[in-house]
Amino acid sequence: MTFHCAVYFPKLVVLWIISILHLKISLPSLVEMSWIRDSTLSWIQLLCVKIIKNGRVPKHVAFIMDGNRRYAKKNNVQKVEGHSQGFEKLAETLQWCLDLGISEVTVYAFSIENFKRSQEEVDALMELSRQKFKQLLCEKDKLMEHGVCIRIIGNLSLLPQDIQKLIAQAMILTKDNNKTFLNVAFAYTAREEMAQAVQAVVSGVEDGALRVSDVTQKLLSSCMYTSTSPDPELLIRTSGEVRLSDYMLWQLYLLCGCPLARVQHLASPGRHH
Amino acid sequence: MTFSLYRVTWTLLHMLISALHFIECVWISVRKKLDLLHKKCTEDEYDFISRYVKLFDKVPSHLVVIVGNESISYRDLANVAVWCIAAGISFISFYDHHGNLKKNETELFRALSEVTKGHLDNIIWGKKTKTHGLIKRNGTKNGVISTQKLHVNIFSLSDGKGALVQLARSICQSAISGQIKSADINQDIIDTKLQAEMDIPDPELALICGDVCSTYGFLPWQIRVTEFLQLQSHHNIQVKDFLLLLMRYGKCAQRFGK
Numbered sequence: 001m002t003f004h005c006a007v008y009f010p011k012l013v014v015l016w017i018i019s020i021l022h023l024k025i026s027l028p029s030l031v032e033m034s035w036i037r038d039s040t041l042s043w044i045q046l047l048c049v050k051i052i053k054n055g056r057v058p059k060h061v062a063f064i065m066d067g068n069r070r071y072a073k074k075n076n077v078q079k080v081e082g083h084s085q086g087f088e089k090l091a092e093t094l095q096w097c098l099d100l101g102i103s104e105v106t107v108y109a110f111s112i113e114n115f116k117r118s119q120e121e122v123d124a125l126m127e128l129s130r131q132k133f134k135q136l137l138c139e140k141d142k143l144m145e146h147g148v149c150i151r152i153i154g155n156l157s158l159l160p161q162d163i164q165k166l167i168a169q170a171m172i173l174t175k176d177n178n179k180t181f182l183n184v185a186f187a188y189t190a191r192e193e194m195a196q197a198v199q200a201v202v203s204g205v206e207d208g209a210l211r212v213s214d215v216t217q218k219l220l221s222s223c224m225y226t227s228t229s230p231d232p233e234l235l236i237r238t239s240g241e242v243r244l245s246d247y248m249l250w251q252l253y254l255l256c257g258c259p260l261a262r263v264q265h266l267a268s269p270g271r272h273h
Numbered sequence: 274m275t276f277s278l279y280r281v282t283w284t285l286l287h288m289l290i291s292a293l294h295f296i297e298c299v300w301i302s303v304r305k306k307l308d309l310l311h312k313k314c315t316e317d318e319y320d321f322i323s324r325y326v327k328l329f330d331k332v333p334s335h336l337v338v339i340v341g342n343e344s345i346s347y348r349d350l351a352n353v354a355v356w357c358i359a360a361g362i363s364f365i366s367f368y369d370h371h372g373n374l375k376k377n378e379t380e381l382f383r384a385l386s387e388v389t390k391g392h393l394d395n396i397i398w399g400k401k402t403k404t405h406g407l408i409k410r411n412g413t414k415n416g417v418i419s420t421q422k423l424h425v426n427i428f429s430l431s432d433g434k435g436a437l438v439q440l441a442r443s444i445c446q447s448a449i450s451g452q453i454k455s456a457d458i459n460q461d462i463i464d465t466k467l468q469a470e471m472d473i474p475d476p477e478l479a480l481i482c483g484d485v486c487s488t489y490g491f492l493p494w495q496i497r498v499t500e501f502l503q504l505q506s507h508h509n510i511q512v513k514d515f516l517l518l519l520m521r522y523g524k525c526a527q528r529f530g531k
Contacts, residue, residue: 053279054282113531114531194493198458205445212442212449216438217435242500243499244496244499250493
């Protein structure tokens with residue numbers, strides 16, 4: 001029975017997170033397009049949050065904010081509007097995570113595969129991200145007040161120079177914050193991440209800084225873009241699709257909405273399950 | 274000891290959900306036992322599956338069964354393998370993160386022999402099995418060449434991240450001997466080398482057995498676009514359960530980032 005309790009503590013958290021997400025109706029036009037916002041929970045949602053916080057809440061949640069284009073099609077708006085509203089929902093979700101006491105969130109914003117989309121859409125997405133990162137820098141005081149550390153993970157060299165600059169500024173600005181961590185996967189795929197980790201390790205051996213016997217799982221993990229974060233305990237994919245789509249494959253031992261905290265022990269060989 | 278009202282509410286809710294889940298599990302196992310009692314063997318399962326899958330938009334070329342924390346039922350895994358042949362699935366992999374399935378491969382071999390009544394001509398034991406290379410096949414049965422082959426592989430935890438580590442080490446050795454430069458390393462090279470080692474296409478569909486939705490560390494490199502579907506249990510799995518899962522797979526649309 002104890003084992004089942006350990007399984008269902010987090011499952012209850014998930015069910016409640018998902019129900020809170022469904023309770024919120026999307027009305028982004030009235031709200032300023034801000035990264036950090038004040039809590040917008042109704043009293044009943046606040047009550048739910050207070051109850052949930054008594055159980056085990058995941059420390060790190062990963063999100064795939066999926067379905068922007070399908071949402072746009074369904075609501076007869078432009079794709080870019082779908083992406084913009086997707087960002088709105090992301091910002092709200094971050095606030096809910098803060099309310100629930102989830103200290104680290106990683107979001108899949110843009111995949112390297114997305115560069116294959118039409119030039120028009122890619123340009124629109126880059127322009128949207130340009131605006132968002134600029135806005136982030138304008139909200140410096142709020143970020144520092146909330147102790148938010150922003151990290152952008154991915155192959156940033158694939159992005160336009162000016163966006164790279166904005167990203168660098170945001171990361172440098174917030175690098176010493178340690179209350180909450182927001183990781184944005186941008187120009188990211190898990191395979192590219194794993195490949196660059198292998199490349200880094202081989203380079204180390206080539207230079208004589210490492211021996212072949214130093215190459216271990218732990219070493220490879222420390223070469224991943226996510227090396228400073230604990231492995232996510234929960235993955236939520238908003239569209240209901242049941243695949244990982246090249247997202248954090250090395251780090252994720254858990255899937256879409258149904259986590260098992262114990263499974264993260266499997267990541268380290270030798271630890272007793 | 275302080276009793277918070279919220280803590281009490283949380284505990285009660287948790288107990289309620291656990292109780293509901295327990296009732297659900299009991300109901301499912303009772304229903305399964307009733308299904309087994311009423312099972313009518315009116316039609317050959319092989320023909321039934323072959324006809325049914327023609328209705329689906331797509332069928333995976335590589336299916337994985339992730340056993341999870343369940344005890345292994347070799348007979349049921351063997352059944353799934355045979356159904357895969359009927360469905361036209363070319364590759365099946367069984368994944369047990371504990372490593373028991375790998376250790377007891379002969380049990381699976383025995384179960385497959387029983388289920389196929391000794392006709393193992395259609396089964397090819399892949400590189401990730403001990404039986405690989407031990408069986409000589411002539412590819413014919415009663416003078417007719419069997420066209421539908423099923424490649425079987427068994428994986429455990431060490432085949433996932435462990436394989437990547439081994440690959441990194443071997444690339445390091447190549448770099449030391451000057452055969453490769455670190456600047457040349459990219460996704461394609463790693464993919465090619467892993468493919469050569471495993472000799473399997475990327476899994477398209479994975480069935481996770483049990484209540485917990487987890488990959489249990491299965492082949493992180495290869496599961497980039499794998500669809501994961503939950504299977505209550507592989508114990509006493511029926512043809513209709515198998516077909517329902519394939520039907521669900523057949524319906525999903527993949528955009529590959531575009």
